Amino acid sequence: MNIVNTHKDGTTIQVRDCKTFNLQTKNVLKSRLTDKITKLYIDFSHCKLIDSEGIIFLYEWQHSGNELELKNPPEIMFEILNILELDDTWDLNYFITEDN
Amino acid sequence: MDIQLHISTDEEVITPVCDFTYSWCINCGLNDPEATRFTVAVSELVSDIILFAFPYESKASFDLTFKQTLSNIEVVVSEAGEPFDPDQHRYNPKRARKEGDFEGAGLRLIRRFCDEFLFINKGKEGKEFRLSKRLNVHDIDELLELSRSKKPEEPDSSKTAVPEDISYTISQITPSDAEDIAKLIYRTYEYSYSKEDLYYPKKIEKTLLGKEKLGVITRNQNGMAIGYFAVLKKEDSNVAEVGEAVVSPDYRRRGIMSSMMEQLILTAKEHQLDGLYGKAVTLHPVSQRVNHKYNFITTALMLAESNNIVFKGFDEEYPQPVSVVIDYLPLFETEGKKVYLPEPYADILLETYNELGVSVSRDYESSPTMAEKSDIQLTIDYQDNTSLIVVNRYGSDFNTVLSNMLESLQEQENPNAVYIDLPLENSATPEQFDIVKSLGFIYCGLAPMFHQDSDYLRLQKINTALELELIEIFSDFGQKIKALIADEYC
Numbered sequence: 001m002n003i004v005n006t007h008k009d010g011t012t013i014q015v016r017d018c019k020t021f022n023l024q025t026k027n028v029l030k031s032r033l034t035d036k037i038t039k040l041y042i043d044f045s046h047c048k049l050i051d052s053e054g055i056i057f058l059y060e061w062q063h064s065g066n067e068l069e070l071k072n073p074p075e076i077m078f079e080i081l082n083i084l085e086l087d088d089t090w091d092l093n094y095f096i097t098e099d100n
Numbered sequence: 101m102d103i104q105l106h107i108s109t110d111e112e113v114i115t116p117v118c119d120f121t122y123s124w125c126i127n128c129g130l131n132d133p134e135a136t137r138f139t140v141a142v143s144e145l146v147s148d149i150i151l152f153a154f155p156y157e158s159k160a161s162f163d164l165t166f167k168q169t170l171s172n173i174e175v176v177v178s179e180a181g182e183p184f185d186p187d188q189h190r191y192n193p194k195r196a197r198k199e200g201d202f203e204g205a206g207l208r209l210i211r212r213f214c215d216e217f218l219f220i221n222k223g224k225e226g227k228e229f230r231l232s233k234r235l236n237v238h239d240i241d242e243l244l245e246l247s248r249s250k251k252p253e254e255p256d257s258s259k260t261a262v263p264e265d266i267s268y269t270i271s272q273i274t275p276s277d278a279e280d281i282a283k284l285i286y287r288t289y290e291y292s293y294s295k296e297d298l299y300y301p302k303k304i305e306k307t308l309l310g311k312e313k314l315g316v317i318t319r320n321q322n323g324m325a326i327g328y329f330a331v332l333k334k335e336d337s338n339v340a341e342v343g344e345a346v347v348s349p350d351y352r353r354r355g356i357m358s359s360m361m362e363q364l365i366l367t368a369k370e371h372q373l374d375g376l377y378g379k380a381v382t383l384h385p386v387s388q389r390v391n392h393k394y395n396f397i398t399t400a401l402m403l404a405e406s407n408n409i410v411f412k413g414f415d416e417e418y419p420q421p422v423s424v425v426i427d428y429l430p431l432f433e434t435e436g437k438k439v440y441l442p443e444p445y446a447d448i449l450l451e452t453y454n455e456l457g458v459s460v461s462r463d464y465e466s467s468p469t470m471a472e473k474s475d476i477q478l479t480i481d482y483q484d485n486t487s488l489i490v491v492n493r494y495g496s497d498f499n500t501v502l503s504n505m506l507e508s509l510q511e512q513e514n515p516n517a518v519y520i521d522l523p524l525e526n527s528a529t530p531e532q533f534d535i536v537k538s539l540g541f542i543y544c545g546l547a548p549m550f551h552q553d554s555d556y557l558r559l560q561k562i563n564t565a566l567e568l569e570l571i572e573i574f575s576d577f578g579q580k581i582k583a584l585i586a587d588e589y590c
Contacts, residue, residue: 019115020115020118020119022114022115022118022143022147023111023114023147023150023151024111024112024114024115027111048122048136049118049122049136049139049140049143050140051140051143051144051147051206051209052144052202052205052206052209053147053206056202056205060200063200074136075133075136076133076136076137076140079137080140080209083208083209083212084191084193084196084202084205084208084209085193085196085197086193086196086197089197
């Protein structure tokens with residue numbers, strides 16, 4: 001079971017403890033978005049896996065004028081961005097913590 | 101051991117399937133980044149099937165088969181959804197950036213994260229996607245090389261006095277013998293034995309616990325392992341392959357190998373196996389000669405069965421893929437079974453049965469019963485660059501399914517050889533045989549009891565140039581099979 005743990009804070013949805021970001025995660029997250037939400041904050045600290053469904057969703061989210069902040073995105077994400085040739089056109093807002 | 105999952109087209113399955121795939125990859129020997137990449141590839145494929153394969157069905161299902169060999173892992177995904185051609189869905193990064201059209205992104209990732217991505221169109225039977233990855237055997241090779249360079253010199257057996265009286269005992273192997281077997285292989289062959297599994301006690305133990313392996317071990321009076329001989333049971337039939345044999349150099353020429361073979365045949369009979377078979381290389385006749393000493397009969401010649409190998413004792417690399425013969429030993433008398441033989445090969449097949457001492461009665465049905473759909477299984481050997489197609493049932497779609505499968509295979513993999521097994525106890529075989537012949541297959545031989553406890557006619561399609569003069573066959577009957585094949589190959 002892929003439980004998506006989210007917390008709404010004003011215009012932001014925080015995704016915590018995300019273990020995998022795939023088609024199901026994307027659809028769950030989409031179902032929780034409203035017009036008032038303009039920012040996504042996703043903590044990837046425990047996430048090993050993200051696939052193209054997840055990445056394209058995040059790309060489209062940011063490129064439609066919304067805000068995106070990622071904590072500790074997994075290595076595979078950057079590899080996928082490179083393969084899909086999106087790395088040079090996507091100014092990804094992320095940070096890596098020391099303990100990760 | 102293959103692992104099969106039958107899953108529904110529900111997005112909730114993606115995470116558990118990926119969790120399983122990742123763990124399986126790690127268990128098979130991939131490192132963390134490679135396991136992650138391969139899992140992403142599986143995730144992409146499973147997501148695509150859930151999203152696109154069954155647009156008009158709310159609930160459908162598909163199958164995943166996880167296969168592992170020593171050097172390779174493979175996931176086969178089979179589904180019977182809408183027709184699809186991966187080549188029509190190429191990812192275009194410019195279109196993605198400008199128009200937000202990401203079509204084909206998943207397929208691009210699959211191609212990048214696998215060593216091989218194969219799409220097999222099976223017509224009405226649906227589609228198969230094959231994702232495979234090589235296991236990093238180079239690291240193992242390097243370790244083996246390093247270890248070999250440090251290893252003290254083996255005593256030269258020709259200079260060592262052979263003890264006159266040797267007492268030894270032969271017993272059936274158990275999981276607790278695993279470490280002794282690995283040590284024996286090492287002491288005997290250093291690191292030149294072709295079956296690398298035998299250098300890993302845990303892998304030997306696993307096959308023994310899983311009852312896949314049946315064998316005997318010989319110990320001297322001090323309990324030291326001095327000989328080992330084993331057979332590996334086939335997964336889909338009650339026969340086993342004679343595959344692993346070793347006697348410590350100091351104890352050779354004492355009849356130990358013969359005693360073990362005799363004991364092994366007895367053990368195989370006790371376990372009610374129907375037969376034993378061996379695949380003997382044809383670059384020299386030694387293995388074939390040993391098989392024939394124990395009444396094995398050559399029933400088939402498989403051309404280009406394994407890639408070029410540097411064999412110890414040969415000055416040069418063998419200049420072409422190595423062909424093998426199938427040598428078979430029936431362990432019990434069978435009552436006259438009914439077989440349906442294609443006319444062009446009826447004589448040679450009947451002769452083969454006669455050589456084996458197996459009585460059969462030839463039958464023919466003018467209107468054989470056909471299944472609703474064909475049931476055909478494909479196995480790809482990436483290391484040896486060959487494929488085996490096993491026909492379990494013929495349906496009215498047989499021609500289309502087989503043609504599509506072959507076309508996909510040849511276009512994407514171009515294997516040196518494709519073998520196909522046709523069931524001789526199926527009354528439709530003589531009629532359907534013409535279809536197979538028209539696709540360029542030639543004779544290979546009889547594959548006795550090879551699948552579902554019944555006999556199969558094996559045919560082969562060779563896509564590489566071979567010099568048949570280099571193929572050495574020991575037995576007269578084997579020579580006869582070779583002559584027939586040579587006639588068709590040229």
